[in-house]
Amino acid sequence: MSNIDPILLLSAIIIVSTPILLAAIGELVVERAGVLNLGVEGMMITGAVCGFVVATLSGSPWLGFAGAALGGALLSMIFGILTQLFLSNQVATGLALTLFGLGLSALLGQGYIGVKGPAVPDLYLPLLRDIPVLGPILFRHDIIVYLALAIVLGVWIFLNRTRAGRVLRAVGENHDAAHALGYKVVRVRLMAIAFGGACAGLGGAYLSLVRVPQWTEGMTAGAGWIALAIVVFASWRPGRLVLGAWLFGGATALQLALQASGGVQIPIEYLQMAPYLATILVLVILRAGRAPGSLGRPFHASS
Amino acid sequence: MTFKTVLLGATAAMGLATGAMAQDDKTKVGFIYVGPIGDLGWSYQHDQGRLAVEEEFGDRVETVYVESVPEGPDAERVLTQMALQGADMIFTTSFGFMEATMNAAQKFPDVKFEHATGYQRADNVSTYSARFYEGRAVQGLIAGEMTESNIIGYIGSYPIPEVIRGINAAYLQAKKVNPEVEFRVVWAYTWFDPAKEAEAAKALIDAGADVILQHTDSTAPQAAAQEAGDVITFGQASDMFDYAPKPRVSSIIDNWNQYYIDRVGAVMDGSWESQDVWGGIDSGMVEIGEITEAVPAEVKEAALELKDKIAAGELHPFTGPINKQDGSAWLAEGETADDETLAGMNFYVEGIKGEIPQ
Numbered sequence: 001m002s003n004i005d006p007i008l009l010l011s012a013i014i015i016v017s018t019p020i021l022l023a024a025i026g027e028l029v030v031e032r033a034g035v036l037n038l039g040v041e042g043m044m045i046t047g048a049v050c051g052f053v054v055a056t057l058s059g060s061p062w063l064g065f066a067g068a069a070l071g072g073a074l075l076s077m078i079f080g081i082l083t084q085l086f087l088s089n090q091v092a093t094g095l096a097l098t099l100f101g102l103g104l105s106a107l108l109g110q111g112y113i114g115v116k117g118p119a120v121p122d123l124y125l126p127l128l129r130d131i132p133v134l135g136p137i138l139f140r141h142d143i144i145v146y147l148a149l150a151i152v153l154g155v156w157i158f159l160n161r162t163r164a165g166r167v168l169r170a171v172g173e174n175h176d177a178a179h180a181l182g183y184k185v186v187r188v189r190l191m192a193i194a195f196g197g198a199c200a201g202l203g204g205a206y207l208s209l210v211r212v213p214q215w216t217e218g219m220t221a222g223a224g225w226i227a228l229a230i231v232v233f234a235s236w237r238p239g240r241l242v243l244g245a246w247l248f249g250g251a252t253a254l255q256l257a258l259q260a261s262g263g264v265q266i267p268i269e270y271l272q273m274a275p276y277l278a279t280i281l282v283l284v285i286l287r288a289g290r291a292p293g294s295l296g297r298p299f300h301a302s303s
Numbered sequence: 304m305t306f307k308t309v310l311l312g313a314t315a316a317m318g319l320a321t322g323a324m325a326q327d328d329k330t331k332v333g334f335i336y337v338g339p340i341g342d343l344g345w346s347y348q349h350d351q352g353r354l355a356v357e358e359e360f361g362d363r364v365e366t367v368y369v370e371s372v373p374e375g376p377d378a379e380r381v382l383t384q385m386a387l388q389g390a391d392m393i394f395t396t397s398f399g400f401m402e403a404t405m406n407a408a409q410k411f412p413d414v415k416f417e418h419a420t421g422y423q424r425a426d427n428v429s430t431y432s433a434r435f436y437e438g439r440a441v442q443g444l445i446a447g448e449m450t451e452s453n454i455i456g457y458i459g460s461y462p463i464p465e466v467i468r469g470i471n472a473a474y475l476q477a478k479k480v481n482p483e484v485e486f487r488v489v490w491a492y493t494w495f496d497p498a499k500e501a502e503a504a505k506a507l508i509d510a511g512a513d514v515i516l517q518h519t520d521s522t523a524p525q526a527a528a529q530e531a532g533d534v535i536t537f538g539q540a541s542d543m544f545d546y547a548p549k550p551r552v553s554s555i556i557d558n559w560n561q562y563y564i565d566r567v568g569a570v571m572d573g574s575w576e577s578q579d580v581w582g583g584i585d586s587g588m589v590e591i592g593e594i595t596e597a598v599p600a601e602v603k604e605a606a607l608e609l610k611d612k613i614a615a616g617e618l619h620p621f622t623g624p625i626n627k628q629d630g631s632a633w634l635a636e637g638e639t640a641d642d643e644t645l646a647g648m649n650f651y652v653e654g655i656k657g658e659i660p661q
Contacts, residue, residue: 221498223498256502
């Protein structure tokens with residue numbers, strides 16, 4: 001244990017949790033609007049490849065992130081149109097979206113395997129970065145880390161402090177009532193789905209442009225499913241979402257650091273389990289909140 | 304993943320079906336890979352072997368492959384599918400496909416199976432592997448000479464004999480040139496997961512390692528080392544030359560081409576028999592990728608000399624005296640390890656800290 005530098009560890013936790021956090025906050029908004037989109041993994045990986053391709057072609061990582069958000073949002077619109085306009089089953093369509101995204105990304109990324117993308121510079125925060133302890137932990141990251149946290153804060157304000165946010169929640173809680181009040185249920189949901197897609201895309205691009213950073217097929221390796229779990233874990237609340245993502249990222253980073261420190265006495269199998277175990281445990285302790293009332297139910301104005 | 308595999312399996316099956324209709328005198332050869340062929344590592348090299356077979360035999364063969372097949376029951380389904388669609392021979396290219404291969408081989412006695420890195424054989428199942436540990440010894444020498452922190456990071460995939468052998472071989476040589484050296488092993492429990500591999504590499508670098516050896520298949524640890532700066536790495540399975548001259552200072556390249564050509568040829572002329580092949584540097588199965596200028600000339604020379612000695616059979620990487628981790632004697636002075644012990648190696652040699660997960 002003594003070999004682990006806590007500053008480096010905490011800094012690693014923030015980086016490890018960022019892609020999951022981005023994907024999860026998007027899905028949270030989607031689910032608060034009453035839609036269950038299981039295609040997060042597919043949208044993430046599509047974002048990862050779109051981001052990488054755009055960044056490589058343009059030489060700008062920022063354009064890459066924009067491309068990733070756009071790619072994720074476009075893909076989510078397939079899901080949106082199928083489930084909202086054609087009333088297809090959300091679970092089946094979401095799963096199909098994941099499969100489609102995995103295949104599509106492999107196809108799009110064919111010429112980019114092994115290619116090196118442009119580097120994403122750390123955001124240079126003078127003074128703040130030099131604060132002892134806190135500086136290296138909090139203020140020496142790339143801008144996307146802060147963007148992710150800003151999005152979470154923005155979502156919290158939107159859901160709790162704005163009229164539009166309350167409309168979205170009304171749509172998610174009881175779409176028939178919201179419809180009777182004159183709100184455009186389908187339109188609100190489509191917008192939420194697009195937002196979810198864009199966030200998942202950003203999360204994927206964070207993997208391909210910052211964390212790995214390169215394109216390889218299947219590189220999200222289940223991060224989308226973790227994001228889905230964390231939304232439930234957070235009882236659909238943005239604040240807890242951050243906690244969940246950090247907890248999961250923390251357990252992941254800690255188990256690697258423990259192994260690397262060379263002084264572990266804990267069997268590695270337990271360390272491997274730790275992220276999942278910790279997440280489940282806290283979930284039980286906090287007790288899952290109530291899901292949005294209309295979550296996953298199809299809506300048609302005539303019913 | 305499961306669904307993707309099913310789809311891929313179905314696609315492969317369709318491909319086979321069309322082939323079967325087109326012509327029947329072709330030899331059909333199937334390959335299943337544990338990762339995507341675009342991993343630029345393990346699966347990529349096996350696919351290079353497949354392409355070499357196609358080039359060698361042209362119209363006389365037809366190859367099919369399914370990539371990213373999970374190790375487990377899914378693999379057996381993919382194999383069954385391939386066999387049902389008329390494959391004459393199937394290469395299963397990961398240790399974890401062993402049970403699936405044995406089961407499928409029992410169901411299809413006329414299909415020849417070739418299982419990489421396994422140890423179970425049958426009348427229609429051969430095994431083949433390469434003595435990667437010979438290459439690991441060369442890497443260990445370079446690692447021991449180059450490290451300044453005396454901490455060498457090792458990303459392990461699964462705690463199986465092949466991987467443990469590599470760790471031991473690298474450690475013994477590193478220790479020989481640098482008695483202060485310490486190995487830190489992180490088990491990633493994956494063959495291919497770029498995000499996890501990058502994290503493992505970063506954790507090792509954070510812990511002070513300035514040399515990273517990897518037994519996982521993606522180039523993500525190379526990228527992590529490059530970002531960290533003064534860290535060197537070695538290409539795994541494939542050359543990974545994109546990261547040369549630094550961090551990647553050398554590599555182990557698996558070259559299956561000749562073996563695949565020989566075995567497919569044997570099926571064609573009917574001379575195929577079940578066998579166990581374990582090729583080393585001398586056979587060309589294990590190649591050492593170019594040692595770059597980031598390595599001092601005298602270290603490079605010593606590494607090449609070690610490589611030549613191993614290839615010539617003058618030096619075995621496991622030559623006594625060697626004790627096991629618990630201090631008990633394993634090899635006496637001058638004694639070399641026998642293949643059986645190596646094939647089942649489940650212990651660290653003396654000096655390596657940590658436990659092998661059971």
